[in-house]
Amino acid sequence: MKLIINGKILTYPASLSLQSYLEQQNIDLEAIVVEINEKIIKRIDWPRVNLNEFDVVELISFVGGG
Amino acid sequence: MNDFEQALTNYFLPEQLAKIEKTKIGIAGCGGLGSNIVVCLVRSGFKNFELMDFDVVETKNLNRQYYYLDEVGQSKVDVLSTRLLKINPDLKIKKVKAQLSDENIASYFQDRDIIFEAFDNVPSKKLIMETFGNTNKLLIFGCGMAGITNQSEIKIKKIKNNIYMVGDGVTCVGPENPPLAPRVFACASLMASAALEAVLYNIPA
Numbered sequence: 668m669k670l671i672i673n674g675k676i677l678t679y680p681a682s683l684s685l686q687s688y689l690e691q692q693n694i695d696l697e698a699i700v701v702e703i704n705e706k707i708i709k710r711i712d713w714p715r716v717n718l719n720e721f722d723v724v725e726l727i728s729f730v731g732g733g
Numbered sequence: 734m735n736d737f738e739q740a741l742t743n744y745f746l747p748e749q750l751a752k753i754e755k756t757k758i759g760i761a762g763c764g765g766l767g768s769n770i771v772v773c774l775v776r777s778g779f780k781n782f783e784l785m786d787f788d789v790v791e792t793k794n795l796n797r798q799y800y801y802l803d804e805v806g807q808s809k810v811d812v813l814s815t816r817l818l819k820i821n822p823d824l825k826i827k828k829v830k831a832q833l834s835d836e837n838i839a840s841y842f843q844d845r846d847i848i849f850e851a852f853d854n855v856p857s858k859k860l861i862m863e864t865f866g867n868t869n870k871l872l873i874f875g876c877g878m879a880g881i882t883n884q885s886e887i888k889i890k891k892i893k894n895n896i897y898m899v900g901d902g903v904t905c906v907g908p909e910n911p912p913l914a915p916r917v918f919a920c921a922s923l924m925a926s927a928a929l930e931a932v933l934y935n936i937p938a
Binding site for chain 1: 764765766851853863866867875876878892893900902903904
């Protein structure tokens with residue numbers, strides 16, 4: 668299945684939950700918010716959201732300071 | 734219309750001022766970003782604010798936050814409100830002296846058109862985005878404004894129709910990158926600028 672992640676087209680095995688996708692990435696899960704097809708997905712919902720072909724996924728990273 | 738508002742007619746058309754004045758603004762955090770953003774907004778004619786900060790002014794804030802030495806120990810929200818009313822005495826300010834949490838966020842910012850995320854910590858930034866990201870409110874986040882060098886440029890990035898991130902996106906506050914007035918002001922000013930543009934050009938449509 669093809670996913671568009673932060674603007675790049677990448678191929679992954681079919682049937683992948685958002686949670687398992689994120690855990691495979693080398694990113695700080697405490698510092699990101701996830702958006703799929705222009706909808707923000709709350710962290711509590713990550714395990715029950717499945718990724719589907721051509722989903723547009725944005726991983727929005729935050730850094731501290733303000 | 735008071736003298737300050739009368740003077741704004743030198744710079745804005747009446748219909749532009751009307752749009753600005755009716756916009757309800759939320760400022761989540763009145764530190765380095767929030768205290769400077771809100772001054773930009775008041776000087777640009779905005780009048781209706783919800784200011785949130787649980788903290789008092791500390792001497793270590795004075796390098797970048799819009800407070801004075803003789804205000805140390807006083808509530809940031811109180812001091813800032815007094816200051817803003819000296820610019821425009823006819824502001825409507827809702828003061829919130831509370832720390833934002835999962836449990837209480839539903840009580841705040843509900844009627845706001847624009848929310849500025851101006852907290853220093855990442856969990857609070859995420860909480861604002863996860864709570865209000867799928868509403869039609871315009872959200873403007875500060876993200877990466879620490880340090881001395883400008884190797885990473887501070888700019889406005891549109892994430893989606895109603896969400897802007899302003900900053901360099903990478904420079905976290907830490908021992909090597911302290912929060913300093915020049916880049917914090919730059920970020921705060923661009924955040925206010927993004928809001929003014931959005932209000933006057935009807936973004937999000």
